[in-house]
Amino acid sequence: MGGLRDVTAPFVVPGPSGVAVRDRLKHLTPQDEKVLRLVGAHLGSLASRDLKARCGDALEHSAGTWAARKRELTAESSSRWAGSITKATHDQWALARRGQTAHLHSLEAGVRTIRHRLSLPVGDKGTKHTPGGYRSAREWFSKTRRLHVLEDRLDKVRADRENGVVHVVRGGKRLLGTRHHLDAAQLTETQWRECWEAGRWFLQADGESGKRFGNETIRISPGGEVSIRLPAPLTELANAGHGRYVLAAKVRFAHRGQEWADRVEANRAVAYRIHYDVPRGRWYVTASWQIPPTKTVPLQAALAEGVIGVDTNADHLAAWRLDVHGNPIGRPRRFFYDLSGTTLHRDAQVRHALSRLLHWAKTCGVKAIAVEDLDFAAEKTREKHGRRRRFRRLISAMPTGRLRARLTSMADATGISIIAVDPAYTSKWGAQHWQKPMTAPRRKTTRHDAASIAIGRRAQGHPIRRRTAPPRAHQSDVHGHRTVQARPDTLGREEPRPRIPGPRTRSVPPDAARTRATRTSKTVRGVRSGQEWVQDSLLLTD
Structure with a gap:
């Protein structure tokens, strides 16, 4: 590290x-x-x-x-x-x-x-x-x-x-x-x-x-x-x-x-x-x-209803909604735009994509959108990437400045806060920890979708790494905690799951936990079925 x-x-x-x-x-x-x-x-x-x-x-x-x-x-x-x-x-x-x-x-x-x-x-x-x-x-x-x-x-x-x-x-x-x-x-x-x-x-x-x-x-x-x-x-x-x-x-x-x-x-x-x-x-x-500058909402207040993580790309915005614990909710959303053509056309495409993003955020009831604080000023040089012309064209075509200015202005009118996060390793770690787990038979999760989860979790203060389930020797937690999400300030979040008395299967009647301690077994090893077993009285001596 x-x-x-x-x-x-x-x-x-x-x-x-x-x-x-x-x-x-x-x-x-x-x-x-x-x-x-x-x-x-x-x-x-x-x-x-x-x-x-x-x-x-x-x-x-x-x-x-x-x-x-x-x-x-x-x-x-x-x-x-x-x-x-x-x-x-x-x-x-x-x-x-x-x-x-x-x-x-x-x-x-x-x-x-x-x-x-x-x-x-x-x-x-x-x-x-x-x-x-x-x-x-x-x-x-x-x-x-x-x-x-x-x-x-x-x-x-x-x-x-x-x-x-x-x-x-x-x-x-x-x-x-x-x-x-x-x-x-x-x-x-x-x-x-x-x-x-x-x-x-x-x-x-x-x-x-x-x-x-x-x-x-x-x-x-x-x-x-x-x-x-x-x-x-x-x-x-x-x-x-x-x-x-x-x-x-x-x-x-x-x-x-x-x-x-x-x-x-x-x-x-x-x-x-x-x-x-x-x-x-x-x-x-x-x-x-x-206009007078809008009073900035505290970070915790903005994240009270969850957050939408947005990954900026050359032709679309990849977004995913996260709850307050950092868990992805629903399906990923993609808002496409076409940056070819005249300046007015490109500006309109960016504006329409951001309008759809903000409308979806209002529909979900989320009060914050997390985006990367991107700046490719030092990354576009021809000498840095050499023969990687496709990559240089890619980062040059990303309208980071225009998106940031437009999104800030449009979100201010809707009451949604914009949270800027450090873009370091979001794509790499997002794909490493979230792309495969979030892929389903009818849902293909791309690297950009996984990056949006990483961006949202970083805005919330959660680590990007998922909690993976430990190898299970048996049903207890001898190998550590199980897969569960909790806030960073939750006490005991790294400890094993607490022991809950009572049955662990759904086949037991609801009142089984209450009567379990008073019930006695009707069968005993070495005793024929139907024969009643009686405990002998204890011998009390001085």
Whole structure:
């Protein structure tokens, strides 16, 4: 057991700190779409210029430079538009900085692995935790060349990191690369250009408490009327007072609509974002606001009604319900999803699978769902797994971050707690101790189903190992306890089963235990049947 790593304790995942709802802008007039396109393009050019200035400041950024950039943007838009642009710029720069750090760690892990394997003899066998040498001299030589490439990349990324240089593309690097592969993306140049321009528009405004309806820039009334404060160069397009343009569309948020209406009527801050979906040809508006963090339920209170253990896989969720003692109840459930296709399709598949999982949990009356706290950031490197391309594709396709965020947000609305457990050895030990015992003639238990049991038991504090029945020399418990489940805090749970007086078979009458001590046998060894046996009186002497 010395080679096993320590397993961290399970914990209840805190609830979400914000809410976002979306609705479609229907029945827009051609003039409405023209105004939205002009405003988005104008503010998008300002956002691109501001992002360039922020990247140029690098580590020399300060409150003074931020204020100077905001003053320059205010003259061409408005004070609130300038504030939203500069805040979005800083968020994008910080995101690029975090991505740069993750890329740096990935390169360091790759260089470290290649150097270790190159130092070993060719064909040297590795261990379970440490890779061995390369298989052939040809592979060894190719890896020496790759090592030089990775070291060169690592030096550049380190230099950028030290100088505060980040590489950001407004509109997305993936969409930019699609320009060179239009046939594979099944797009024409005109379609790509429309997607590129729409991706670089800027139509989002932060909320402000105390102002009318919680937002002075993009305002939506409780009745659903949408109005936009036009930038200074486009004020001649206004159709309402104070340089505002009112859209013909009416907004009605179906999800959390009452909560949104309460905030708007109380003039509490609500942020809005308007964007255009090019493939569908539709306009959408997204409203978001902060909510106070939900008070975390104690772990024991969440597990009072049992738990559902969930094993996350590339194409489905394997779930099994466990009672308070860690025993599987009923049959395993699997919730499938398809992660091929567009981003919207993948997101919808994940959302539908989680909806079915939460609905089943509510039906069972369980108040907790246990999931693995997965993070494959250090496991996706090409150098760690070498030729195991299928395994690398498998872990890369698992939407761990999206599932965790979605499940936490959706479970908070249903009152179900999410418990995160350490993923160490759950699949291995689950298959070792639970796959075969839970397999029945009409039920095939997979390795993922057994892992879900292990996850649920770890959340409850039970050991994953089953209690196996000892070899039985006779009917007593001379070889230890029998197969039974008990809570870890149950006194005497490791002791033999207590002796219960009375008969052990069902053929004895119910009152046999009461009359057993008073009954006498009618037969005795060496005495003919029917002959009464009488005990002689004892001789009492002084």
